[in-house]
Amino acid sequence: MTDTPATAPDRRPGGRTARVRAQVLDAVRAELAERGHEGLTMEGVAARSGVHRTTVYRRWRDVGGLLADVIDAAGEIDWQPPDTGSLLGDLTALNEEIQDSLTVRPSFAVALMAASFHSEQAAQAQTRLWADRYAQCAVLVDRAADRGELPSRNTDAHALLVAATAPVYHQLVLLRADPDPRNSRRFAAAAVSAAVAGAFTGTDGPSGGPHGDVGQ
Incomplete structure (x- = not known):
């Protein structure tokens, strides 16, 4: 599958443009679920969505444009990170959300x-x-530091969040294991224990600083 550079569609369009976008993106999601990315075609999306193929080509240009817009649309959802009152609770709830999304x-x-x-x-x-998601979730680490749950305010939020959530993807996507309701808390607890021990203190984030881009 090849892509040609295209300008991304305007985010949050209104009126008929919004309806067309919603129809097309719903069709992309359905086609991906049924056929995988190898089976995703402009013609298939147009047929499923009921939007004329000329409109689909003009607005999204190619399959790459459709995929990018589906992902961008996920970022437009008014999502907020969990706030349970503890770092363990927040990371457990976050893992539960991820597990649900993958199952x-x-x-x-x-x-x-x-x-x-x-x-x-x-x-x-x-x-x-x-x-964007890591930046949003950095508040979990900031709140934990404010509550005194972490030994230092210099905890690398990105590293901690990856440590807590990556095992969920490993189990469900790489190993294709059956969902285990105990894992969300187990993985979160392991990451919290490591953070309390200072495993993520003073490490370099993705941009080279203590927190990288996550805390911005």
Whole structure:
């Protein structure tokens, strides 16, 4: 699958433009869930969405544009990180959300991840989405520091969040294991224990500083 550079559609359009976008993106999600990224075509999306193929080509140009917009749309959802009153509770709740997202529509989630390896536009959109999510979730670490749950305010939020959530993806995506309701807390607890021991203190974040871009 190849892509051609395209300007991303305007975010949060209104009126008929919003309806067309919603129809097309719903069709993309359904096609990905049923056929995977290899089976995603402009014609298939147009047929499923009921939007004329000329409109689909004019607005999204190619499959890469469709994939990127589906990922961008996920970033437009008014999502807030958990606030349970403790770092362990917050990370457990975050893991539960991730586990749900990977088990409710696993074929779609896996297809979208796979697509990012075949489409530069999708890869860039996925990078933006993850950067935004990590930035949002940095508040979990800030709150924990304020409550005195962490030994230092210099805890690398990005590293801690990755340590807490990555095992969920490893179990469900790489190993394709059955969901275990105990894992969300187990993985969170391991990350919290490491953080309390100072494992993520003073390490370099993605931009070279203590927190990288996550705390910005």
